[in-house]
Amino acid sequence: MIRASCHTADNALALEFDATPWFREADGQSILHLAEQGWSSVWVADALEARPGYEGLHRLIGYAATRLRDEALEDPTWATIECVVSQPDATQWLEENRPEIALMLHRQQTEAQAG
Known part of the structure; x- marks a missing residue:
C-alpha cells in the first residue's frame, strides 16, 4: 500500500487513502514528475476520486x-487542496512492482545530487 493524504486549504477536511492504483496505471514520466x-x-x-x-x-x-471556489478565483495560483504521497511507501512499492521506474528515479536522484 502506498499511503497518501489530502487536506483542504482551510483544513476543514482531511483524509488518508491508498494511492497504489494510481502507481499501477501511471506512466513512468508521470511518476518521475x-x-x-516532492x-x-x-x-x-x-x-x-x-x-x-x-x-x-x-x-x-x-x-x-x-x-x-471564490478564493481560488481571486488567486488562481492558490491551491484549494494539497495531496502528498508517502515517498518511502512509493519507493518501496516501485522497487518491488515497477523496478524500471525505481531505477529511473534512482538515476534522477543521483544526477540531481551530482549536478
Missing part, C-alpha cells in the same frame, strides 16, 4: 471546488 514535485500533487487524487472506495476523496475535492 511526481517525485520531482511527492506532492493533486493529480493522484484527481485520478482516483471517481473510483469506488474513494468516496471520501470525492467529497473532499467537491468541497474544495465549491466552498473554496
Whole structure:
C-alpha cells in the first residue's frame, strides 16, 4: 500500500487513502514528475476520486471546488487542496512492482545530487 493524504486549504477536511492504483496505471514520466514535485500533487487524487472506495476523496475535492471556489478565483495560483504521497511507501512499492521506474528515479536522484 502506498499511503497518501489530502487536506483542504482551510483544513476543514482531511483524509488518508491508498494511492497504489494510481502507481499501477501511471506512466513512468508521470511518476518521475511526481517525485520531482516532492511527492506532492493533486493529480493522484484527481485520478482516483471517481473510483469506488474513494468516496471520501470525492467529497473532499467537491468541497474544495465549491466552498473554496471564490478564493481560488481571486488567486488562481492558490491551491484549494494539497495531496502528498508517502515517498518511502512509493519507493518501496516501485522497487518491488515497477523496478524500471525505481531505477529511473534512482538515476534522477543521483544526477540531481551530482549536478
